[in-house]
Amino acid sequence: MTDFPPVVLFILGALLVPVFRGPARNWFVILIPAAAFLLIANLQAGASWQVSFLGYELTFLRVDKLSKVFGYIFTLNAFAAFIYAFYLRDATQHVAALFYIGSALGVVFAGDLISLYLFWEIMAVASTMLILARKSQKSLGAGFRYVLVHLVGGLCLLAGILFFISQTGTTAFEAMTERNLGTWLILIGFLVNAAAPPLHAWLADAYPEATVTGGVILSAYTTKTAVYTLIRGYPGWEILIVIGCLMTLYGIVYALLENDMRRILAYSIINQVGFMVTGVGIGTAMALNGAAAHAFCHIIYKSLLWMSAGAVLYMTGKSRCTDLGGLYKTMPWTLIFGTIGALAISSFPGTSGFTSKTLIIEQSVAQHLVWVWLVLEIASAGVFLHAGIKFPYFVFFAKDNGLRPGETNRTMLAAMGFMAFLCIFLGVYPQPLYDVLPFGEVHYQAYTLSHVVSQLQLLMLSALVFFLFLPLLKRTETISLDTDWFYRKGGRAAYRVVDALFNNLNRACDRMLAQGLTGAVNRFAANAPARASSWLLTPIYRLQGRNGDAVDNFRRRIQHAFDAGLAPLGISAAVSGLFVVLLFLLR
Amino acid sequence: MQPKKEFDYFDRPEVIRKLWILLYIVCGLTVVGELFAHRHPHFGFDAFFGFSAVLGFVSCAALILFSKLVALLLKAREDYYDD
Numbered sequence: 081m082t083d084f085p086p087v088v089l090f091i092l093g094a095l096l097v098p099v100f101r102g103p104a105r106n107w108f109v110i111l112i113p114a115a116a117f118l119l120i121a122n123l124q125a126g127a128s129w130q131v132s133f134l135g136y137e138l139t140f141l142r143v144d145k146l147s148k149v150f151g152y153i154f155t156l157n158a159f160a161a162f163i164y165a166f167y168l169r170d171a172t173q174h175v176a177a178l179f180y181i182g183s184a185l186g187v188v189f190a191g192d193l194i195s196l197y198l199f200w201e202i203m204a205v206a207s208t209m210l211i212l213a214r215k216s217q218k219s220l221g222a223g224f225r226y227v228l229v230h231l232v233g234g235l236c237l238l239a240g241i242l243f244f245i246s247q248t249g250t251t252a253f254e255a256m257t258e259r260n261l262g263t264w265l266i267l268i269g270f271l272v273n274a275a276a277p278p279l280h281a282w283l284a285d286a287y288p289e290a291t292v293t294g295g296v297i298l299s300a301y302t303t304k305t306a307v308y309t310l311i312r313g314y315p316g317w318e319i320l321i322v323i324g325c326l327m328t329l330y331g332i333v334y335a336l337l338e339n340d341m342r343r344i345l346a347y348s349i350i351n352q353v354g355f356m357v358t359g360v361g362i363g364t365a366m367a368l369n370g371a372a373a374h375a376f377c378h379i380i381y382k383s384l385l386w387m388s389a390g391a392v393l394y395m396t397g398k399s400r401c402t403d404l405g406g407l408y409k410t411m412p413w414t415l416i417f418g419t420i421g422a423l424a425i426s427s428f429p430g431t432s433g434f435t436s437k438t439l440i441i442e443q444s445v446a447q448h449l450v451w452v453w454l455v456l457e458i459a460s461a462g463v464f465l466h467a468g469i470k471f472p473y474f475v476f477f478a479k480d481n482g483l484r485p486g487e488t489n490r491t492m493l494a495a496m497g498f499m500a501f502l503c504i505f506l507g508v509y510p511q512p513l514y515d516v517l518p519f520g521e522v523h524y525q526a527y528t529l530s531h532v533v534s535q536l537q538l539l540m541l542s543a544l545v546f547f548l549f550l551p552l553l554k555r556t557e558t559i560s561l562d563t564d565w566f567y568r569k570g571g572r573a574a575y576r577v578v579d580a581l582f583n584n585l586n587r588a589c590d591r592m593l594a595q596g597l598t599g600a601v602n603r604f605a606a607n608a609p610a611r612a613s614s615w616l617l618t619p620i621y622r623l624q625g626r627n628g629d630a631v632d633n634f635r636r637r638i639q640h641a642f643d644a645g646l647a648p649l650g651i652s653a654a655v656s657g658l659f660v661v662l663l664f665l666l667r
Numbered sequence: 668m669q670p671k672k673e674f675d676y677f678d679r680p681e682v683i684r685k686l687w688i689l690l691y692i693v694c695g696l697t698v699v700g701e702l703f704a705h706r707h708p709h710f711g712f713d714a715f716f717g718f719s720a721v722l723g724f725v726s727c728a729a730l731i732l733f734s735k736l737v738a739l740l741l742k743a744r745e746d747y748y749d750d
Contacts, residue, residue: 458726534719541723
């Protein structure tokens with residue numbers, strides 16, 4: 081089989097979606113990622129599909145272990161997500177999802193910065209469609225803000241790429257060694273998509289407004305594509321340690337404040353990506369392996385969590401914790417699968433989070449980074465608090481709000497069951513994942529008694545704190561302001577200033593010129609014959625010895641004669657003639 | 668015919684009480700388990716017995732209190748952005 085970029089399968093597939101009808105269409109979209117997975121498994125290492133563009137070499141297929149591991153998980157997750165979406169008959173969402181996932185694979189297999197940028201922008205546009213497809217007023221606004229933020233981030237990336245190419249003369253996307261304007265701008269472009277504060281607000285703003293399946297799909301690709309680009313381009317950049325640590329804590333604090341269950345999960349993405357970004361910043365081979373492994377496991381359990389939240393939203397139409405609760409009675413399977421995802425995100429021993437996240441934390445110890453280690457441990461405890469317990473507790477237990485939706489459909493449950501299986505499988509037997517990691521062989525043993533006991537102490541005491549502090553965690557019908565405040569309120573303030581300035585200027589000009597001056601000219605022209613006659617005839621009238629009321633009366637008679645069209649034709653002709661003479665004299 | 672009784676196990680006060688006891692027992696067991704584990708404290712300050720338990724408790728309590736503090740500043744009504 082000749083190799084070709086996996087994105088080709090997705091784009092061809094997306095174009096063929098409208099050909100199919102009904103369940104055949106759903107089967108078709110499930111087959112595409114499955115075929116892509118097999119394709120990626122058989123790709124040979126090396127660069128191919130090279131095209132010359134404006135004198136630069138573009139590489140659409142660069143295959144190595146790093147691109148492959150992301151290729152595996154992207155297609156695996158797409159496979160599960162389309163099974164989950166089996167109920168969905170909306171071709172628009174399928175097409176958008178295929179373009180989105182395909183271009184994420186395009187980024188991962190791009191060997192140069194130009195083709196990377198191309199797919200980067202397709203991702204931004206296609207993913208916006210998954211938000212707009214909810215077709216609510218809120219999703220419209222959120223989608224609009226989402227795409228604007230990503231276009232600004234994309235412009236930053238483009239500017240950086242142009243600087244980079246002009247400085248180095250190469251377009252190849254490898255680890256960045258120089259620290260100059262170009263590489264910093266590219267880094268900022270990547271960090272926008274990684275949702276690093278303060279450039280993160282688009283995520284928590286937009287993802288919770290997406291459709292049920294849109295949320296599942298969005299949760300995986302944009303941020304993890306960014307993690308891939310960071311692993312490839314910025315290993316060992318110390319600033320990423322600071323940013324990553326900040327992200328882990330930032331996500332927790334906001335998730336603790338949130339009321340909307342999908343917004344809790346959105347903030348917990350920021351928290352989890354923080355672990356990966358920290359791993360990239362530490363930059364040792366094992367830390368980078370840890371970042372890749374954690375991205376792999378994270379995509380699975382985070383999708384699973386979004387699936388269970390999506391199932392709840394699908395069945396009840398509600399997503400605020402204050403409206404939910406008590407669903408364990410009618411949605412037990414969704415609860416069980418969701419809880420497995422919640423345990424995995426919390427790195428509970430026996431789940432995939434435990435075998436991947438500890439790779440990163442171990443490296444912070446090996447590099448003697450005491451503060452980093454401490455932050456990551458604190459954040460690990462906090463994950464159990466906000467995602468591990470808070471999400472299942474407030475949705476499925478807590479106060480019964482009388483909702484009796486019944487269990488969700490079987491294909492949704494099948495997809496969740498598949499993902500839950502993977503969470504436990506990789507937690508118990510991580511070696512298959514360790515074997516595909518890109519940077520050297522992994523001989524890590526997660527299951528020592530000391531690791532397990534320490535982790536259980538951390539998590540169980542965290543659980544204890546949750547229930548002891550429950551009165552403080554009671555949900556309220558509020559939102560929490562985040563950095564999107566600046567462009568949401570700032571945008572409106574700018575709108576008001578511009579509105580006041582230009583519209584008032586416009587109105588003033590309208591009054592002065594359109595209404596004032598033109599009106600005056602018009603009135604003058606309309607009255608010209610009467611006035612001219614009046615001016616000419618009044619002195620003659622006065623010469624006849626009349627004055628006072630008689631003169632006024634005479635003027636009124638002239639005006640009246642012209643208004644009513646009763647003026648003798650000769651007068652009009654005489655006045656017109658006089659004007660001609662006047663114009664001639666003034667010439 | 669009686670309608671099928673709803674499954675409400677976790678709403679019962681006696682069950683909730685048992686779960687509380689279970690939670691305390693599990694927390695205790697994780698600390699006792701450290702007696703059998705051979706730990707490798709790396710930084711020195713993490714060498715004392717039950718370090719992870721203390722860290723879990725203190726950091727979670729601090730995170731909750733901190734989030735309550737910033738909530739004073741950041742919480743807004745749901746229609747805050749609606750015009």
